[in-house]
Every structure is written in C-alpha cells, then in structure tokens.
Amino acid sequence: MMNTNEVAFLSNILKTPKxxxxxxxxxxxxxxxxxxxxxxxxxxxxxxQVKVVSPNDFPxxxxxxxxxxxxxxxEKNYDDCSSFLQGCDLVFTLDFNAFHRAGDQMGxxxxxxxxxxxxxxxxxxxxxxxxxxxxxxxxxxxxxLLYNFIEQLNxxxxxxxxxxxxxxxxxxxxxxxxxxxxxxxxTHRVVAKLIDLGVDNPKVHSQLFNTTSFNQLQLLGxxxxxxxxxxxxxxxxxxxxxxxxxxxxxxxxxxxxIVNYGLSLKGINLAAIFIENKEEGMIKISFRSEGDFDVxxxxxxxxxxxxxxxxxxxxxxxxxxxxxxxxxTVLTTINKQ
Ligand code: 5GP
Ligand code: MN
Numbered sequence: 001m002m003n004t005n006e007v008a009f010l011s012n013i014l015k016t017p018k019x020x021x022x023x024x025x026x027x028x029x030x031x032x033x034x035x036x037x038x039x040x041x042x043x044x045x046x047x048x049q050v051k052v053v054s055p056n057d058f059p060x061x062x063x064x065x066x067x068x069x070x071x072x073x074x075e076k077n078y079d080d081c082s083s084f085l086q087g088c089d090l091v092f093t094l095d096f097n098a099f100h101r102a103g104d105q106m107g108x109x110x111x112x113x114x115x116x117x118x119x120x121x122x123x124x125x126x127x128x129x130x131x132x133x134x135x136x137x138x139x140x141x142x143x144x145l146l147y148n149f150i151e152q153l154n155x156x157x158x159x160x161x162x163x164x165x166x167x168x169x170x171x172x173x174x175x176x177x178x179x180x181x182x183x184x185x186x187t188h189r190v191v192a193k194l195i196d197l198g199v200d201n202p203k204v205h206s207q208l209f210n211t212t213s214f215n216q217l218q219l220l221g222x223x224x225x226x227x228x229x230x231x232x233x234x235x236x237x238x239x240x241x242x243x244x245x246x247x248x249x250x251x252x253x254x255x256x257x258i259v260n261y262g263l264s265l266k267g268i269n270l271a272a273i274f275i276e277n278k279e280e281g282m283i284k285i286s287f288r289s290e291g292d293f294d295v296x297x298x299x300x301x302x303x304x305x306x307x308x309x310x311x312x313x314x315x316x317x318x319x320x321x322x323x324x325x326x327x328x329t330v331l332t333t334i335n336k337q
Contacts, residue, residue, distance in 0.1 A: 001148065009132070010132060017046075017047045017048055017049065018049070018088075018090055020051075021050075021091045022051070023093050023106075024095055025055070026055040028055075029174075029256075031095050032095035032142070033054070033166075035142040041067065041162050053072050055105070059251070059256070060253055061208055061253050065165070082109070090115070091117050097119055116131045118130055118134070119135060122135070125306070141171050141174035143168075144167075169208065218248050219244065219258075223258045226244075234270060235270040235271070238272075239276075240255065242276045245276070259273040259286040263289075269291050271288045272285060272288075273285065274327075283319075285305070285314045285316060287303075294309050302330050
C-alpha cells in the first residue's frame with residue numbers, strides 16, 4: 001500500500017482534471033483489463049480525461065466489460081495512442097511491473113516516455129520506473145489490490161456497479177474462482193462488498209466461462225489427447241502446434257486455462273503447456289504448480305519468463321519439439337522430486 005506522503009501526492013494530483021492513461025500488460029487477461037477499466041471508471045467520475053491504452057487486443061471472453069469498447073490499442077492505432085500518451089499528466093501501469101511486459105513495441109516506447117508513472121501490481125520483482133509503486137505479492141490479483149488502493153484514496157464512494165463488476169472479474173479470473181492459494185479473508189471481504197454494490201455474480205461467471213465455442217472445446221480435446229505425464233518428476237505437459245490451432249480456427253483466449261488440467265491429475269504438482277505461434281516465431285509457455293515448486297523461478301531461469309510461485313509463463317524461440325525436450329532435460333537436471 002501507499003505511505004501517507006504518496007497518498008497526499010496522488011490525492012493532490014487528482015484534485016484537478018488531468019489527462020491519464022491506464023495500461024494493462026500485453027495479452028491482457030481478466031485481471032489486467034478488469035483493473036484497468038475499474039480504475040478508468042473511478043477516474044472518469046473525477047472528471048479526468050482517461051483512456052485505457054492496451055498494448056494489443058484483448059480476448060472475447062472479457063470484451064463485455066463495461067466500456068471495453070473504449071479501449072485503444074497501441075499495436076493497432078499507434079498514432080492515437082502515442083498522441084494521447086504524450087499529452088498525459090499521469091500514466092498507470094496495471095497488473096505488470098516491467099516495461100517489457102507491454103510487449104516489444106509498447107515496452108520500448110514506455111522506456112522512453114518521460115511521464116509520472118504509478119504502478120499497481122502483484123507480481124514479484126518490480127522494476128523501478130514508477131513515482132509510486134503499489135506492489136504487493138501477497139495479493140491474489142491486481143483487482144483486489146486496486147480495491148484497497150481506491151479505499152486508501154478515500155474514493156470508495158466512486159465504486160459503482162460498473163467499477164465493482166470490473167474488479168470482481170479480475171478477482172475471479174486470477175483466483176481460479178476463489179480457489180488458488182492467495183484467496184484470503186480479505187479477498188472474500190472485498191468480494192462481499194462488491195456483490196453488495198450490485199455485481200451480478202452469476203452473470204459475470206456465465207459471461208466469463210460459459211461462452212465456449214465448439215472449436216474451443218475441440219481444441220481443448222486435442223490438448224488433452226496430447227497430454228504427457230512425467231510421473232518421476234510429478235509433472236505433466238501438453239502442447240498445441242500451429243497446425244492444431246489452425247485446425248480449430250484458434251481465437252485469442254481459446255487456450256486460457258487448458259494448462260490447469262495437468263494439475264488435476266493425482267500426484268502431479270507441475271503442469272505446462274507449449275503453444276506454437278508461427279506468426280511471432282516463438283513458443284508461448286504457461287506453467288502452473290501446486291505447493292512448493294516455484295514456477296516463477298523456473299520460468300525466469302530457463303524460459304525467458306516469470307510470474308508467480310504457482311503460475312508463470314515464458315517463451316522459447318526453439319522449435320516446439322526442442323522447447324519440450326529442453327523442459328524434460330531441465331527437469332531431469334534439477335532432479336525435481
Ligand atoms: P499465463 O500462463 O496465464 O500466460 O501467465 C501466468 C502468469 O505468469 C501471469 O501472472 C503472467 O503475468 C505471468 N507471465 C506470463 N508470461 C510471462 C512472461 O513471458 N514473462 C513474465 N515475466 N511473466 C509472465
Ligand atoms: Mn494479475
């Protein structure tokens with residue numbers, strides 16, 4: 001949380017109308033877009049000129065979030081995004097803590113952008129670019145942290161149903177619907193207040209999780225058939241090649257959550273999925289673990305990535321099969337048991 005000086009500094013800035021950009025990480029998920037739009041709706045009520053500037057497009061399953069259609073996309077609309085950012089008094093970065101997480105293009109743009117940054121995030125090892133760094137890894141989501149941030153600024157009265165819906169969405173998606181380790185009493189207290197503020201929780205769940213397309217289900221089927229179990233490492237992994245993705249007309253977000261199926265196997269506490277992306281010339285990897293196996297370190301050390309202890313991601317510029325071989329080799333080397 002912020003100290004008293006930081007609260008005073010920020011409250012003072014927000015007292016008069018400002019131009020403010022809010023940036024989620026690249027490939028925004030429910031927490032990144034939910035927190036960004038939640039903050040957007042709060043700041044709008046204070047008469048600031050606010051825009052959410054996303055590095056790239058967001059997936060369909062969160063496109064119903066209130067005012068998601070107002071988001072401008074840096075990689076699609078450079079001119080508008082750049083001119084807005086240049087005119088800003090304040091730039092919030094939400095759900096990430098290192099500029100490269102905004103992607104190559106927007107990341108290097110932000111490196112050069114001399115503006116006052118405010119970071120709100122729950123990942124490990126924050127970079128040092130922000131005037132105010134609200135970074136707390138004990139939170140399960142940026143949205144939950146944002147709720148407490150709004151409270152700290154004495155702006156709770158601005159948490160409308162729309163704000164509450166955005167925040168609720170990020171909490172639900174990052175906590176695996178309230179089941180992951182960092183789901184605390186505070187999480188449930190915050191959620192209770194959000195529901196009291198009018199969040200239609202069954203509807204949010206339905207909009208998030210019950211809009212699967214036939215192709216998406218078939219793609220999941222392919223991933224489950226590709227599943228390999230490494231019992232001696234208590235690990236399981238699967239993969240989807242570009243051909244698999246093409247066959248089922250892959251849309252952004254279609255592979256969300258597939259990695260978790262590996263963890264549901266008895267005796268397995270490390271799961272991975274390797275997804276080929278021919279266009280970007282890389283393999284995107286997601287890691288999930290249960291218990292002590294630290295996938296943040298694992299992704300950082302071996303797969304150009306990072307994240308949290310139990311959920312992390314990375315990438316490989318090898319072929320799909322080489323990336324998988326490396327995974328198996330590394331597991332053997334570190335002799336995980
Ligand atoms: P996912 O597997 O859902 O893409 O990501 C899981 C977690 O790891 C998220 O919290 C995400 O922010 C983080 N993460 C995913 N990919 C990367 C990456 O390439 N680099 C870093 N530093 N973190 C990542
Ligand atoms: Mn998050």
